[in-house]
Amino acid sequence: MSGALPVLDRPLTRNVRADRSPTDMAAYEANGGYRGLRAALAMSAADCLQVLKDSNLRGRGGAGFPTGMKWSFVPMGDACSPGHKYLICNADEMEPGTFKDRLLMECDPHQLVEGMICAAYTLQADVAYIFIRAEYHKATRLLQEAIDACKAKGYLGDNILGSGYNLEMHVHSSAGRYICGEETALISSLEGKRANPRAKPPFPQVSGLWGRPTIVNNVETLCNVHHIIERGADWFQSLGLTADAGTKLYGVSGRVKNPGCWELPMGTPVREIIEEYAGGMEEGYQLRGFLPGGGSTDFLTVEHLDLAMDYDTIGKAGSRMGTGTMIILDDKTCPVGFVKNLTEFFAQESCGFCTPCRDGLPWSAQVLDDIEHGRGLPEDMDTLQRQVAFIGAIGNTHCALAPGAMEPIQSALKYFREDFERHIDGGSCPYCDGGNS
Amino acid sequence: MQPDNPITNLLGQYRDIPGGLLPLLHAIQREVGYIPPDRVPAIAHAMNLSRAEVHGVISAYHDFRTEPAGRHTLQICRAEACQAMGSRALEDHAKQSLGVDFGDTTADGAITLERVYCLGNCACSPSVRIDDSVHARVDPARLDALLAELGEAG
Numbered sequence: 001m002s003g004a005l006p007v008l009d010r011p012l013t014r015n016v017r018a019d020r021s022p023t024d025m026a027a028y029e030a031n032g033g034y035r036g037l038r039a040a041l042a043m044s045a046a047d048c049l050q051v052l053k054d055s056n057l058r059g060r061g062g063a064g065f066p067t068g069m070k071w072s073f074v075p076m077g078d079a080c081s082p083g084h085k086y087l088i089c090n091a092d093e094m095e096p097g098t099f100k101d102r103l104l105m106e107c108d109p110h111q112l113v114e115g116m117i118c119a120a121y122t123l124q125a126d127v128a129y130i131f132i133r134a135e136y137h138k139a140t141r142l143l144q145e146a147i148d149a150c151k152a153k154g155y156l157g158d159n160i161l162g163s164g165y166n167l168e169m170h171v172h173s174s175a176g177r178y179i180c181g182e183e184t185a186l187i188s189s190l191e192g193k194r195a196n197p198r199a200k201p202p203f204p205q206v207s208g209l210w211g212r213p214t215i216v217n218n219v220e221t222l223c224n225v226h227h228i229i230e231r232g233a234d235w236f237q238s239l240g241l242t243a244d245a246g247t248k249l250y251g252v253s254g255r256v257k258n259p260g261c262w263e264l265p266m267g268t269p270v271r272e273i274i275e276e277y278a279g280g281m282e283e284g285y286q287l288r289g290f291l292p293g294g295g296s297t298d299f300l301t302v303e304h305l306d307l308a309m310d311y312d313t314i315g316k317a318g319s320r321m322g323t324g325t326m327i328i329l330d331d332k333t334c335p336v337g338f339v340k341n342l343t344e345f346f347a348q349e350s351c352g353f354c355t356p357c358r359d360g361l362p363w364s365a366q367v368l369d370d371i372e373h374g375r376g377l378p379e380d381m382d383t384l385q386r387q388v389a390f391i392g393a394i395g396n397t398h399c400a401l402a403p404g405a406m407e408p409i410q411s412a413l414k415y416f417r418e419d420f421e422r423h424i425d426g427g428s429c430p431y432c433d434g435g436n437s
Numbered sequence: 438m439q440p441d442n443p444i445t446n447l448l449g450q451y452r453d454i455p456g457g458l459l460p461l462l463h464a465i466q467r468e469v470g471y472i473p474p475d476r477v478p479a480i481a482h483a484m485n486l487s488r489a490e491v492h493g494v495i496s497a498y499h500d501f502r503t504e505p506a507g508r509h510t511l512q513i514c515r516a517e518a519c520q521a522m523g524s525r526a527l528e529d530h531a532k533q534s535l536g537v538d539f540g541d542t543t544a545d546g547a548i549t550l551e552r553v554y555c556l557g558n559c560a561c562s563p564s565v566r567i568d569d570s571v572h573a574r575v576d577p578a579r580l581d582a583l584l585a586e587l588g589e590a591g
Binding site: 261291341345 | 455456457458459460462463484490493494497498499500501515516517518520521522553554555556557558559560561562566569571
């Protein structure tokens with residue numbers, strides 16, 4: 001957290017210290033830690049779920065699906081066949097430009113563990129996994145330490161705090177694959193297979209990890225759970241400025257004066273985040289556009305600065321709030337090169353299962369590379385438009401990776417079309433002396 | 438198969454863990470630095486999988502290597518925020534000063550150069566990762582200094 005911020009209720013980052021040192025068990029408990037767990041265990045699982053539903057918590061991983069509703073599809077009690085139920089935390093933060101989950105895990109690992117115990121109790125899951133990026137070494141170590149500390153205190157293991165509820169928790173290191181962020185691909189990977197997504201239905205809530213009911217949630221989502229159970233749905237609703245409840249970790253990266261990550265009320269206007277918290281653009285740079293929530297979201301531009309950063313508002317403007325971590329496109333960076341770089345990433349990360357993604361994305365990257373280097377032809381614009389229409393349509397591909405990859409291309413064609421045309425007409429990149437093409 | 442072979446020891450530890458193949462491959466790579474292709478049949482046998490399944494998993498994930506890497510690994514982030522802050526100049530500098538391309542190891546076996554998309558450190562771009570440490574706001578001079586600290590110069 002940086003800059004002089006007004007005093008706000010920031011449940012998720014209240015233990016984040018200026019030097020980013022991790023909060024240990026003693027410090028976490030001294031600041032009210034594991035009270036949410038005790039509150040949850042004093043309630044029935046059904047009551048916990050109702051509070052979650054009433055709170056209107058929406059998934060913070062990008063899709064914004066209501067968490068309570070997602071959980072309500074998990075079979076409970078006698079409706080569930082005997083065997084394990086799983087809760088998985090998706091900590092495989094690989095969306096380009098996203099750095100919020102790392103902050104939460106490195107600075108306050110116990111918060112995630114407590115949120116997960118409460119979530120697992122609500123679902124009556126008996127095994128929980130934290131599926132984490134291999135690159136996040138420090139977070140992996142801290143989470144394992146937090147889990148060990150919880151076992152020693154009786155917060156994990158058998159008969160948690162005398163409630164009769166049992167839960168074991170494991171940290172599982174991924175092996176570097178963006179597609180693992182997709183929940184069914186993550187499940188395949190956790191089973192020790194290639195990270196190929198699976199067809200839905202069946203949905204993981206019914207048949208997920210090893211064919212058992214499974215919930216996969218993002219780190220930030222799970223970090224909210226015990227706060228909501230302890231302090232109530234009305235409190236959570238009151239945190240947000242718009243219809244979407246709670247707080248959100250917003251990030252800004254690129255050529256701004258003070259790039260960073262801040263927990264702010266859900267629905268904080270984009271302008272306030274970029275100009276006040278991120279300090280506005282660096283001297284000599286102007287804002288041309290921004291990806292509101294990571295590499296797989298549509299560009300928005302200056303005209304969208306006064307929109308509220310929440311799921312519905314950004315969705316209506318033709319993009320997605322995604323992870324809420326914005327990447328700024330400045331006026332000295334070539335938009336064609338910017339989009340090409342992203343497309344190369346998505347092409348590399350295709351699992352190869354379906355043809356539109358496996359072959360379509362490298363083709364798009366090649367067309368963009370040609371345009372960027374002045375080899376483009378006027379008809380390449382039509383080729384790109386066709387690819388966007390075909391690959392971007394939900395239902396033409398096995399999962400959402402390729403449609404997500406098309407979002408920056410389609411919006412760049414809409415907002416920065418003259419840049420593409422200048423490359424094609426001039427036969428070279430007009431930004432080349434900026435050093436970014 | 439010698440009983441003291443480190444891979445053989447690991448096979449016994451992971452065969453009963455559900456979904457144990459990825460943790461096993463991580464452990465082998467930690468132990469010997471890469472996954473030797475000639476050990477794939479033994480891995481498959483231990484995990485009750487086909488060789489094709491094991492090969493499929495090894496080749497599906499970027500982190501697994503099938504040949505030894507250098508003593509140190511340098512990863513340069515090439516996601517958008519780092520690119521906007523000059524990581525391409527850093528890439529060129531690294532390639533030139535090390536005399537290798539991405540995916541290659543220097544002739545003395547000291548450093549393997551890799552590219553990575555996003556280290557999750559976008560507020561402090563450009564970022565590099567050397568072995569397990571992420572370094573922020575790295576320019577060519579700082580990169581030279583960091584590499585010099587490895588004590589591999591010469």
